[in-house]
Amino acid sequence: MDSLGPSRLRVPVRPDGILGPDSHVHSKLDKAIVNTEWIQKFTYLEAEVINPGCSNHSPIAIMLDKKRSIGGRPFKFFSILGDHDEFLSIVQQAWSERILGTNRKGVWNRMKLVKIGLKRLNTKDFNSIEDKVQMIRDKLATIQNQIRNINHFPELFEEESTLKKSLEKWNLIKESIFK
Structure with missing residues (x-):
């Protein structure tokens, strides 16, 4: 089809x-x-x-x-999951499990274990992505308002730079998820 x-x-x-x-x-x-x-x-x-x-x-x-509907919604693999630090350990852990049965059944069960691990990772790190982006934007706006003050601290520039990088990272992640 x-x-x-x-x-x-x-x-x-x-x-x-x-x-x-x-x-x-x-x-x-x-x-x-x-x-x-x-x-x-x-x-x-x-x-x-x-x-x-x-x-x-x-x-x-x-x-x-x-x-x-009998089952849940289908699993959708986001490429951002493959770039995550925990991705390889989740896959290795699932494939190192000892599973009895035929080779085909073993592959099937291992893939299910990978799916469970990736769903858990997705929920933990990427579930409330819009809230994370908004929170970073709010922090950035606060820092930039403080920088405008004449009596600001020099560390604020470094914090602003870190927040900008973080905002760019999470915006890219959000964009890749909503494609």
Whole structure:
């Protein structure tokens, strides 16, 4: 399925293909088109062909049911996780676990362990990124206001420089996450 554009859900068409004067017209319009994001977001998608009434074409209702979701949302790997100091240790720890079963099952279970570790890391360090960025901006504004004061301390310039670097770092992280 094409992950970039809309996806089509096939709707059953009359198998005999015979169209008489009272027959329903089946054409390209008798298809359901959904956004690929819907397929990822909603685990249950159903296209229902409704009776055509006085039209030549049947309306199609697309039912999205978020309540039928069995698992959580899919894991999304952010490249910023790969640059984190703890990334390699999380992967090494997961792959050093002794797991019984077939090779395929072992790979599957180790990947699940990596996913759990990375989710924990993501929650710990990147969960409230907007709050972190705002907090750094507020601190930077406070320091810059203090620098304007004639009686300011020279250490404030160093602290300002550190905050600017930190703000740039967290803005890049935020940008890479929201892409």
